[in-house]
Amino acid sequence: MLDEPTRRLCASITAGETGPVRLAVIAPGGYGKSALLDLLATAEGAERHRRGRSAGARLLLVDDAHLLGDDDFAELAEVALDDRVGLVVAARPRPRPAGLTALLGRLRGQIALRPFDRERVRRCLAAATGAALPDAVVDLVLHQTGGIPGLVHRLAPHLRPDTATVPAGAIEDFRFDVDRLAPDTVRVLIAVQAGVGGDAELLAGLVSGPAGEAAEEARATGLLGPDGSVPPLAAAALRELVPADQRDSVLGALADLQLRRGGALLDFAGALLAAGTSGGSAAAVYAAAAEQADPALAVRLHEAAADAGHPVDEVRRAEAEALSGALDSALRRADALLATAGGERRAAAAGVAAAALAHRGQLARSAELYQWSGQGALAAIGLVGVGRLTDARAALDRAATDGPPTLLAGAVSSAARGILASVDGSGPAALSTVVRAAEMLEPVGHDVLLPDSPAALGALLALHTGAGALAEPLLERATAARVGGALLATRHRLLGAWSAMVRGDGTEATAALSEAGTPLSPRDWLFAVGLAVGTARRGSDLAALRRTWEQAYEAVVRHPVDLFTLLPLGEFAVAAARVGDRERFAPHLDQAWDLLHQLGDPPAWTTMLHWSCLHAEIIAEHPAAADDHAAALAANATAGPFHAAVASAASCWRHVLDGEVDPVTVEAAARGLHAVGLCWDAARLAGQAAIRTSDRKAMLSLLDCARMLQGQGTAGQPQEEADRVGARLSERELQVATLVVEGLTYKQIGDRLFISAKTVEHHMARMRARLGATSRSDLLSRLRTALDR
Structure with a gap:
C-alpha cells in the first residue's frame, strides 16, 4: 500500500x-x-x-x-x-x-516509507481480509497501530466486522519480536511508555551504552510511532510479553532517578499507576506526586502510596478527598486525626472536617470546628449563617491576629466582614465588600478547600438584594479560576442557574441543572431540587412540580436551615402551597423565621423570603397572612431600591387579588420588579392583572406589558398575538385558559373567578371546540403556545 x-x-x-x-x-x-x-x-x-x-x-x-x-x-x-x-x-x-x-x-x-493514513489502512485491511471492514474497525486499527504498516498487517488477520477491541491472539503474535529485543531497547521502550523516553538524562542512567544510540535502536524497531510514542497495540504487547519483574525493575530504576532529580513527577506517576507498578521507589513517587496533583488524581496517588506501604500525609489525603467530592471518606479520615494527631496536624484536620461538614449542610458544627482550630474568619461566616451574631463578631475580631496577612486570609476575612455587614443593615456596602473578596481570592483560590467561596456568598447576597446581574459574571470568574476546585464548581454552576431562573431564562437554568451531575453534596442537592421546583413552577408544570415535591421535602429534612439556604426554602414554600402540603413544611419555614429574628430580621435576607411566602399565602388563599408579608415588605422598603420595588409589587398584588386593577400602577410595579432582576415575577404580575380586569383595553395593554417584560419580541408582536387570542376566546375563557395553564384545578379556578367548577368545565369544552384541539393535552399545548406560558 x-x-x-x-x-x-x-x-x-x-x-x-x-x-x-x-x-x-x-x-x-x-x-x-x-x-x-x-x-x-x-x-x-x-x-x-x-x-x-x-x-x-x-x-x-x-x-x-x-x-x-x-x-x-x-x-x-x-x-x-x-x-x-x-x-x-x-x-x-x-x-x-x-x-x-x-x-x-x-x-x-x-524512497520514503510513511505510516498509513486512514484510507490506506482501509485498503490494506480489505486486501488482507478479502472484505471491506466497517469504519469503526478501521478507526480502531488506526488508533491501535498509529498507521505503522507492520502493525496494521499484524492486526489484520485477527479482525472481524464486529471487532471492538484488540483480540488477545494479536498480542501473542508479538512474542518473538519482543523476545529478541536487546535489553537496552526494552528499557528505552518501557521508559517511553512511562512518558520519559525523550529525557536523555534519565535514559543515560537507565541503559548500559550511550543513551542516544539506545534511543535510536528503539526507534528502529518499528514499535514507536512517528511522534516518538508507543502505539497502543505495541504498548499492550510490551505490557503483556515483557516479564513483570523485568518491567518493574526498569520502572523502579526510573523512579529512583526521578526522585533523586526532583521536579515534576505527575506524568511519570500517572504512567506508573497505569502500569500497576508498586514497590518502594514507585510508592515514593506516588507520595511526592500527590502534592503536585489535582485532587482527584491526588486521592489515587495517596491510595497507591499507602497500599505500597509508604508513609502518607493523612491530613493532605483527607483534604484531597474532600476537594474531589469524597466527603464521607474525608470526614472519616479527618475525624480519626482529630482523635489521634496533635498540634498543627490536629488543627488542619479540624479544618478539613469543618469544610466537609459545611458542604453536607452541617453549618453549625462546621463553624464550631473552625472556631476551635483558630480559623476565625471562616468560623464567623458559619456563625452568622446559623444566627450566632455575637459569637461571629468575636471570632472575626480574633481572626485579625491569626496568621500572616496572605491573599487567602484577606479574602476570607473580607467575605466575613461583608456577610456581617449585610446583617447589620448595610446592604449595598456589604455586597461590594463580598464581591471584592471574591476578586481578591481568584489568583490564589485554585483547589483551596473552603466551606463556601466568596463568589458564592456574593452571588447569594446579590440574588437576595436584586443585584442578580452581578451574580453570573462573579460566578463565571470563580469557575474559570477554579476557586475551591471541583467541590465548589458545582455550587457555582447551580447558583448561576438560579440567577438565570430568576431572570426568566428557564432553558439556561435547566441546562445548567443537567450539567451539575451526580452525586451531589446535600447542600448542592438542596439547591438542585430548588431549581427543579422553581423551573417547574415558572413553567406552570404542575405534574413536574408534584413529581419533584417529595425530593424537595427530603432535601429540607436532610439539610438544616441556615441563612445561605433561604432561596430554595422560599421556592419550597410556594411549592408546598401549590401541592397542598404546607403542614409538613411549616416547621422548617418556622426555623427560617426564627433564625432571621435572631439576626434582627435584616432586610437583605428577609425580603426574598417574605416575597415567596406572600405568594404561598396567595395560592393557599390566606389573605390575612398574605397581608402580613406585604406589610413586612413595606417595612423594608426604605432599605434600598430593590426592597422598595418588591414592596410596591406586593401592595399591587393585594389590590389585584381584590379585583382593583389600575393598569398604570400595575405596569409601574411590574417594571420595577423587572428593573431589579425579578423578570419572571414582573411578567406574571402583569399577566395576572390582565386576566382579572374587566376592561378589555386594560387587559390587552397588560398582556402586552407581560410579554415585553418576559423578553418576547417587539411591542407589536404581543399586541397582535393578544388580539388573535381575544378574537377566538371570550374574556372569561381567556381568564380560565390562563389559570388552567398555571396548573390550577377546576375548583380552584371556580373559587378564583367566583363560578362553579362545572362552569369551568363547560368553558374548557368550548375552548377545545374553538381551537380545534383533539384532546385535553392538545388543548393545554395550544393554550400554552397562545398565551406564551
Whole structure:
C-alpha cells in the first residue's frame, strides 16, 4: 500500500523506464521495506543480493543492509561504481555500520516509507481480509497501530466486522519480536511508555551504552510511532510479553532517578499507576506526586502510596478527598486525626472536617470546628449563617491576629466582614465588600478547600438584594479560576442557574441543572431540587412540580436551615402551597423565621423570603397572612431600591387579588420588579392583572406589558398575538385558559373567578371546540403556545 509518489517511482523502475537507479530505503522495522523490494524484484533483470551475484543482473536489491558485514559492503561498493547496474539498498536506521554509511554516501536518492493514513489502512485491511471492514474497525486499527504498516498487517488477520477491541491472539503474535529485543531497547521502550523516553538524562542512567544510540535502536524497531510514542497495540504487547519483574525493575530504576532529580513527577506517576507498578521507589513517587496533583488524581496517588506501604500525609489525603467530592471518606479520615494527631496536624484536620461538614449542610458544627482550630474568619461566616451574631463578631475580631496577612486570609476575612455587614443593615456596602473578596481570592483560590467561596456568598447576597446581574459574571470568574476546585464548581454552576431562573431564562437554568451531575453534596442537592421546583413552577408544570415535591421535602429534612439556604426554602414554600402540603413544611419555614429574628430580621435576607411566602399565602388563599408579608415588605422598603420595588409589587398584588386593577400602577410595579432582576415575577404580575380586569383595553395593554417584560419580541408582536387570542376566546375563557395553564384545578379556578367548577368545565369544552384541539393535552399545548406560558 504505497503512497502515490512512491507508487509512480516503483512503476517506472519495474517498467524499465528509468536508467540504473541508486536508491536507499531507510525506515524502521515494519514499514514495508521488504515488501517494496518484492515489488521491485518483478522488474526484468532484478536480483536479490547474495554473495557472487550473476553477471546479467541489471538491478540489485539489498535487504536488511544494517546486518551485513564488511565483505558484503566491499562487494556492494563495486556495484555502486558500475553504471550498468541499478542498486536499491534497504536498511533500518540503526545499527549503522561504517560500511553501510559509506555505501549510502554513494547513492543518489531515497524512497520514503510513511505510516498509513486512514484510507490506506482501509485498503490494506480489505486486501488482507478479502472484505471491506466497517469504519469503526478501521478507526480502531488506526488508533491501535498509529498507521505503522507492520502493525496494521499484524492486526489484520485477527479482525472481524464486529471487532471492538484488540483480540488477545494479536498480542501473542508479538512474542518473538519482543523476545529478541536487546535489553537496552526494552528499557528505552518501557521508559517511553512511562512518558520519559525523550529525557536523555534519565535514559543515560537507565541503559548500559550511550543513551542516544539506545534511543535510536528503539526507534528502529518499528514499535514507536512517528511522534516518538508507543502505539497502543505495541504498548499492550510490551505490557503483556515483557516479564513483570523485568518491567518493574526498569520502572523502579526510573523512579529512583526521578526522585533523586526532583521536579515534576505527575506524568511519570500517572504512567506508573497505569502500569500497576508498586514497590518502594514507585510508592515514593506516588507520595511526592500527590502534592503536585489535582485532587482527584491526588486521592489515587495517596491510595497507591499507602497500599505500597509508604508513609502518607493523612491530613493532605483527607483534604484531597474532600476537594474531589469524597466527603464521607474525608470526614472519616479527618475525624480519626482529630482523635489521634496533635498540634498543627490536629488543627488542619479540624479544618478539613469543618469544610466537609459545611458542604453536607452541617453549618453549625462546621463553624464550631473552625472556631476551635483558630480559623476565625471562616468560623464567623458559619456563625452568622446559623444566627450566632455575637459569637461571629468575636471570632472575626480574633481572626485579625491569626496568621500572616496572605491573599487567602484577606479574602476570607473580607467575605466575613461583608456577610456581617449585610446583617447589620448595610446592604449595598456589604455586597461590594463580598464581591471584592471574591476578586481578591481568584489568583490564589485554585483547589483551596473552603466551606463556601466568596463568589458564592456574593452571588447569594446579590440574588437576595436584586443585584442578580452581578451574580453570573462573579460566578463565571470563580469557575474559570477554579476557586475551591471541583467541590465548589458545582455550587457555582447551580447558583448561576438560579440567577438565570430568576431572570426568566428557564432553558439556561435547566441546562445548567443537567450539567451539575451526580452525586451531589446535600447542600448542592438542596439547591438542585430548588431549581427543579422553581423551573417547574415558572413553567406552570404542575405534574413536574408534584413529581419533584417529595425530593424537595427530603432535601429540607436532610439539610438544616441556615441563612445561605433561604432561596430554595422560599421556592419550597410556594411549592408546598401549590401541592397542598404546607403542614409538613411549616416547621422548617418556622426555623427560617426564627433564625432571621435572631439576626434582627435584616432586610437583605428577609425580603426574598417574605416575597415567596406572600405568594404561598396567595395560592393557599390566606389573605390575612398574605397581608402580613406585604406589610413586612413595606417595612423594608426604605432599605434600598430593590426592597422598595418588591414592596410596591406586593401592595399591587393585594389590590389585584381584590379585583382593583389600575393598569398604570400595575405596569409601574411590574417594571420595577423587572428593573431589579425579578423578570419572571414582573411578567406574571402583569399577566395576572390582565386576566382579572374587566376592561378589555386594560387587559390587552397588560398582556402586552407581560410579554415585553418576559423578553418576547417587539411591542407589536404581543399586541397582535393578544388580539388573535381575544378574537377566538371570550374574556372569561381567556381568564380560565390562563389559570388552567398555571396548573390550577377546576375548583380552584371556580373559587378564583367566583363560578362553579362545572362552569369551568363547560368553558374548557368550548375552548377545545374553538381551537380545534383533539384532546385535553392538545388543548393545554395550544393554550400554552397562545398565551406564551
